[in-house]
Amino acid sequence: MCELLGMSANVPTDICFSFSGLMQRGGGTGPHRDGWGIAFYEGKGVRSFHDPEPSCDSVIANLVKNHPIKSLVVISHIRQANVGSVCLENTHPFIRELWGYSWSFAHNGQLDKRLFDLPLTFYRPVGTTDSEYAFCWLLGQIRLEFPDRPDTSDQLTTFIHQCCEQLRAFGVFNMLLSESQYLLAYCTTKLSWLTRSAPFGEASLKDDDMTVDFCTQTTDKDIVTVVATEPLTDNEAWIAIKTGELVVFRKGLDQTHRLSPDGDEISF
Amino acid sequence: MCELLGMSANVPTDICFSFSGLMQRGGGTGPHRDGWGIAFYEGKGVRSFHDPEPSCDSVIANLVKNHPIKSLVVISHIRQANVGSVCLENTHPFIRELWGYSWSFAHNGQLDKRLFDLPLTFYRPVGTTDSEYAFCWLLGQIRLEFPDRPDTSDQLTTFIHQCCEQLRAFGVFNMLLSESQYLLAYCTTKLSWLTRSAPFGEASLKDDDMTVDFCTQTTDKDIVTVVATEPLTDNEAWIAIKTGELVVFRKGLDQTHRLSPDGDEISF
Numbered sequence: 199m200c201e202l203l204g205m206s207a208n209v210p211t212d213i214c215f216s217f218s219g220l221m222q223r224g225g226g227t228g229p230h231r232d233g234w235g236i237a238f239y240e241g242k243g244v245r246s247f248h249d250p251e252p253s254c255d256s257v258i259a260n261l262v263k264n265h266p267i268k269s270l271v272v273i274s275h276i277r278q279a280n281v282g283s284v285c286l287e288n289t290h291p292f293i294r295e296l297w298g299y300s301w302s303f304a305h306n307g308q309l310d311k312r313l314f315d316l317p318l319t320f321y322r323p324v325g326t327t328d329s330e331y332a333f334c335w336l337l338g339q340i341r342l343e344f345p346d347r348p349d350t351s352d353q354l355t356t357f358i359h360q361c362c363e364q365l366r367a368f369g370v371f372n373m374l375l376s377e378s379q380y381l382l383a384y385c386t387t388k389l390s391w392l393t394r395s396a397p398f399g400e401a402s403l404k405d406d407d408m409t410v411d412f413c414t415q416t417t418d419k420d421i422v423t424v425v426a427t428e429p430l431t432d433n434e435a436w437i438a439i440k441t442g443e444l445v446v447f448r449k450g451l452d453q454t455h456r457l458s459p460d461g462d463e464i465s466f
Numbered sequence: 467m468c469e470l471l472g473m474s475a476n477v478p479t480d481i482c483f484s485f486s487g488l489m490q491r492g493g494g495t496g497p498h499r500d501g502w503g504i505a506f507y508e509g510k511g512v513r514s515f516h517d518p519e520p521s522c523d524s525v526i527a528n529l530v531k532n533h534p535i536k537s538l539v540v541i542s543h544i545r546q547a548n549v550g551s552v553c554l555e556n557t558h559p560f561i562r563e564l565w566g567y568s569w570s571f572a573h574n575g576q577l578d579k580r581l582f583d584l585p586l587t588f589y590r591p592v593g594t595t596d597s598e599y600a601f602c603w604l605l606g607q608i609r610l611e612f613p614d615r616p617d618t619s620d621q622l623t624t625f626i627h628q629c630c631e632q633l634r635a636f637g638v639f640n641m642l643l644s645e646s647q648y649l650l651a652y653c654t655t656k657l658s659w660l661t662r663s664a665p666f667g668e669a670s671l672k673d674d675d676m677t678v679d680f681c682t683q684t685t686d687k688d689i690v691t692v693v694a695t696e697p698l699t700d701n702e703a704w705i706a707i708k709t710g711e712l713v714v715f716r717k718g719l720d721q722t723h724r725l726s727p728d729g730d731e732i733s734f
Contacts, residue, residue, distance in 0.1 A: 240518075242592050243554025248513050257533050265525050286511025287568075295562060298590035300555075320588065322566035324510050 200290070200306045202389065203274040204374040204425035206381040206447035210240075210268035211422050215403070215410045218263050219430040221253040222405040223276060233289040234259060236274035237302040238267050239378045244300040248289040270449070271381050273374045275304035287325035291374075292333050294321050297347040299377040301337055305329035306427055307370030307386060332371070336361050351380070351446070351453075358382060359444040366442065374425065381447040383425045385439035391425040392436045393450060401431045421450030468558070468574045470657065471542040472642040472693035474649040474715035478508075478536035479690050483671070483678045486531050487698040489521040490673040491544060501557040502527060504542040505570040506535050507646045512568040513537075516557040538717070539649050541642045543572035555593035559642075560601050562589050565615040567645040569605055573597035574695055575638030575654060600639070604629050619648070619714070619721075626650060627712040634710065642693065649715040651693045653707035659693040660704045661718060669699045689718030 203220045205213050213236075221234065234253035237246040245267065253259040253276050275290035282288040290304040309328040316331075319338035323330040339361050340354070348354050358375070362384040365371045372389050375382040383389055394401075396419075398412035416422075425447070429436035439445055446453045471488045473481050481504075489502065502521035505514040513535065521527040521544050543558035550556040558572040577596040584599075587606035591598040607629050608622070616622050626643070630652040633639045640657050643650040651657055662669075664687075666680035684690075693715070697704035707713055714721045 240554045243516070243518075243557070245516050245554055246514065248511070250508075250511075258529065261526065261529050286508040286513055289511070293561075295589060295592060298592050300592050321563060324563060324566050324568055 200275055200277045201427040202304055202306045202372060202374050202425070203272070203427075203430075204376075204381050204383060205269070205272040205422065206450050207270050207420070207422040208449035208451070209417075209420050210270060211420070212266035212268050213272045213274070214263055214266055215401070215408070216424050216426070216430055217274065218408055219403040219405045220274060220276060220426070221256075221259050221263060232277040232279040232284045234274070234276040235289045235291050235304070236262060236272065237291045237293065237376075238269040239271040239376065240269055242299060242378050244293065244302060244378070246291065246293060246302070248286060250284050250286050250289055271376045271378060273302045273304050273376055273381070275306075280308050281329075282325055282327035285325070288327045288330070290329060292330045294333070294337055296337055296341055296377070299347070301375065301377050303329075303333040303336070304374045305332060306372040306388070309365065309368040309371060313365070313368045332365050336365070355382070355444065355446055359384070362444060363442060372427065379448060380453075381423075381425065382444060383439060383447070384444045386441055388427050389425060389439045390427075390429050390436040391423055391439065391445065391447075392429070392431075392434055393421065393423045393452070395421045395450070400433070402433055403430060404432045405430070423447050423450050423452070468543055468545045469695040470572055470574045470640060470642050470693070471540070471695075471698075472644075472649050472651060473537070473540040473690065474718050475538050475688070475690040476717035476719070477685075477688050478538060479688070480534035480536050481540045481542070482531055482534055483669070483676070484692050484694070484698055485542065486676055487671040487673045488542060488544060488694070489524075489527050489531060500545040500547040500552045502542070502544040503557045503559050503572070504530060504540065505559045505561065505644075506537040507539040507644065508537055510567060510646050512561065512570060512646070514559065514561060514570070516554060518552050518554050518557055539644045539646060541570045541572050541644055541649070543574075548576050549597075550593055550595035553593070556595045556598070558597060560598045562601070562605055564605055564609055564645070567615070569643065569645045571597075571601040571604075572642045573600060574640040574656070577633060577636040577639060581633070581636045600633050604633070623650070623712065623714055627652070630712060631710060640695065647716060648721075649691075649693070650712060651707060651715070652712045654709055656695050657693060657707045658695075658697050658704040659691055659707065659713065659715075660697070660699075660702055661689065661691045661720065663689045663718070668701070670701055671698060672700045673698070691715050691718050691720070
């Protein structure tokens with residue numbers, strides 16, 4: 199199994215604090231020694247780092263931890279391999295282009311062999327993981343259903359949710375997905391989130407001897423949501439996503455409740 | 467204009483020495499202040515770094531310079547913007563997947579507006595550069611002509627060469643392209659290469675006060691080719707690629723002469 203970390207914010211925000219907690223689990227406080235990766239969106243662009251080495255002693259992970267890269271959307275993953283060997287091409291997040299957007303995807307869980315019976319269309323895996331296969335299938339399905347980017351997001355998120363439910367039939371499918379503006383989080387077993395906004399307080403990491411007073415680092419208008427396999431802090435109220443639920447974040451806010459067919463005001 | 471740097475080797479080799487020279491041109495000894503990027507292949511996987519900041523004072527470029535990442539194929543680029551603003555999504559190398567391979571592309575030169583009349587098929591640009599548009603068109607053409615990866619490379623490289631010639635009709639098109647095993651270099655105006663093999667000697671960088679004795683770092687079996695817009699060293703014999711010529715490297719060796727229709731032994 200693996201661990202996921204995602205962020206959605208309304209102002210460019212670094213993820214150093216949360217990433218410090220996550221990377222300790224990559225061979226330090228956790229068993230996820232089989233590589234790690236992270237994708238930072240800056241506008242439509244995406245900056246990604248991938249490393250098949252354990253994150254807890256990776257030079258590149260140290261750079262990401264210590265060099266603040268500010269972003270509105272981040273997806274990160276540390277890996278404990280089950281399907282597919284430990285190598286660069288099997289390292290999440292996986293990235294493909296659709297509609298002129300770079301889509302990033304990371305998966306926690308394991309899907310059984312029936313997954314590989316699903317027909318692929320436009321995208322093919324470079325590596326050998328169930329995760330990348332699932333991503334190629336999912337994005338291919340989206341592309342078949344929506345040859346162009348739809349104006350509003352309700353039909354699209356409903357469709358993505360249906361695809362996630364199909365994948366869940368094959369096993370554990372916890373997922374983070376983004377195309378640059380939205381962060382989508384789908385849960386089978388374990389995925390929690392937390393929104394930080396004014397008044398900001400202190401947060402202390404479970405996995406590292408580290409406390410941050412967000413009050414000193416933020417303005418009153420900042421809104422930042424963090425999504426993680428397991429809560430990263432031990433003094434904040436994390437919300438567990440339910441089995442089969444898809445939560446959609448934009449600019450740090452949970453948009454899910456606005457996605458009902460009769461109330462959609464969000465353009466995707 | 468921009469500067470390109472490519473490497474093809476028969477054993478995993480770091481590019482620290484050549485990259486040190488290139489990154490000085492990114493705002494130091496050269497005017498290419500508008501970002502830089504590099505893609506390292508490890509097997510079928512690719513590890514890429516992109517930064518819209520000048521390479522000469524980029525923290526990430528310093529990591530790449532000082533932390534040896536060993537690879538068989540590398541493509542790097544430093545940018546002086548002409549078409550498209552300075553931002554992450556306009557930073558080379560651009561990457562797309564075809565046949566389950568990650569293709570990387572970097573371009574030096576400028577193509578006129580007629581380029582944008584070429585119809586795109588499978589791939590769309592995320593940013594606004596002429597370079598990414600040309601790459602999306604080129605890869606789309608390859609995909610139309612070869613829905614699956616061909617067994618041998620002669621037809622494919624002949625086809626890629628024809629596409630490059632079409633692009634050259636629109637202006638200056640110097641290009642590096644790879645799918646993980648091959649490094650393809652196409653020249654309109656400026657692109658030179660050099661193969662280092664035993665007996666290795668000393669090389670001294672033009673742009674940095676730095677000399678390397680490859681003898682101490684290599685074995686007799688190592689073969690490494692470096693391709694660059696301008697020769698990076700001042701004491702070695704660089705070969706200039708001719709206008710309209712496509713040179714193909716694999717495992718450090720120039721394979722071009724083996725690509726004649728009656729003598730092809732290379733499987734792509």
